[in-house]
Amino acid sequence: MKLPHDSMQGTLLAGTALTLVLYLVVRTLV
Amino acid sequence: MDMAFVDHLMRWFHLIFALVWVGHNYASFVQHPRYKPFNEETSEQARTAALEVRMQREHGTFRYASIVVWCSGMGMLWYRGWLADALTLNGAHAVIGMGAWIGTLMMLNLWLIMWPHQKKVLGFEPAPLEERVRCSRITFLASRTNTILSIPLLFFMAAGGHGLQLFM
Numbered sequence: 001m002k003l004p005h006d007s008m009q010g011t012l013l014a015g016t017a018l019t020l021v022l023y024l025v026v027r028t029l030v
Numbered sequence: 031m032d033m034a035f036v037d038h039l040m041r042w043f044h045l046i047f048a049l050v051w052v053g054h055n056y057a058s059f060v061q062h063p064r065y066k067p068f069n070e071e072t073s074e075q076a077r078t079a080a081l082e083v084r085m086q087r088e089h090g091t092f093r094y095a096s097i098v099v100w101c102s103g104m105g106m107l108w109y110r111g112w113l114a115d116a117l118t119l120n121g122a123h124a125v126i127g128m129g130a131w132i133g134t135l136m137m138l139n140l141w142l143i144m145w146p147h148q149k150k151v152l153g154f155e156p157a158p159l160e161e162r163v164r165c166s167r168i169t170f171l172a173s174r175t176n177t178i179l180s181i182p183l184l185f186f187m188a189a190g191g192h193g194l195q196l197f198m
Contacts, residue, residue: 003171004178005065005170005171005174005175005177005178006064006065007063007064008059008063008064011059011174011177011178012181014178015177015178015179015180015181015182016181018178018179018181018182019181019182019185022128022132022182022186023182023185023196023197025128026119026124026125026128026186026197027196027197029119029120029121029124030121030122030124030125030194030197030198
């Protein structure tokens with residue numbers, strides 16, 4: 001199975017997407 | 031020595047050792063953008079006693095750097111009296127708390143998932159070829175997981191100090 005980790009772009013994209021999701025989560029907590 | 035100075039030392043150490051640890055991860059990310067299974071032929075040909083010593087030092091350095099980073103981070107939160115609120119993601123401390131949790135995951139990933147497998151890939155612990163190939167995949171994914179996690183971690187760390195208005 002190919003994972004985001006398997007390419008440089010995928011890794012950076014996964015990190016950015018995760019940042020956005022967690023930002024929205026934390027914003028509801030603050 | 032007053033506690034404010036100790037707090038500053040912790041901040042300083044936190045930054046230096048985070049650079050050592052995550053800088054190592056980024057170097058690996060740039061050098062190996064894609065997964066290549068462990069190859070006994072090329073790997074064992076290049077292996078020398080000097081290389082082994084260098085690899086041991088390199089891996090030990092960033093592994094122990096992660097502990098300094100974690101302890102200094104938790105220490106700073108404790109000194110401010112924010113530790114409980116940060117770890118329970120309570121109110122404004124949820125911002126740095128999310129950073130602390132991601133950092134904790136990264137350290138656990140490094141010590142409990144990456145390192146036990148990496149030892150076999152690098153030959154620090156004897157293992158049959160098949161096992162070394164399997165471990166090289168796990169090590170690669172664990173390492174890149176930390177690369178991915180470092181991106182939101184740095185966002186929350188920077189936001190905790192300088193960008194709280196983003197969350198209001």
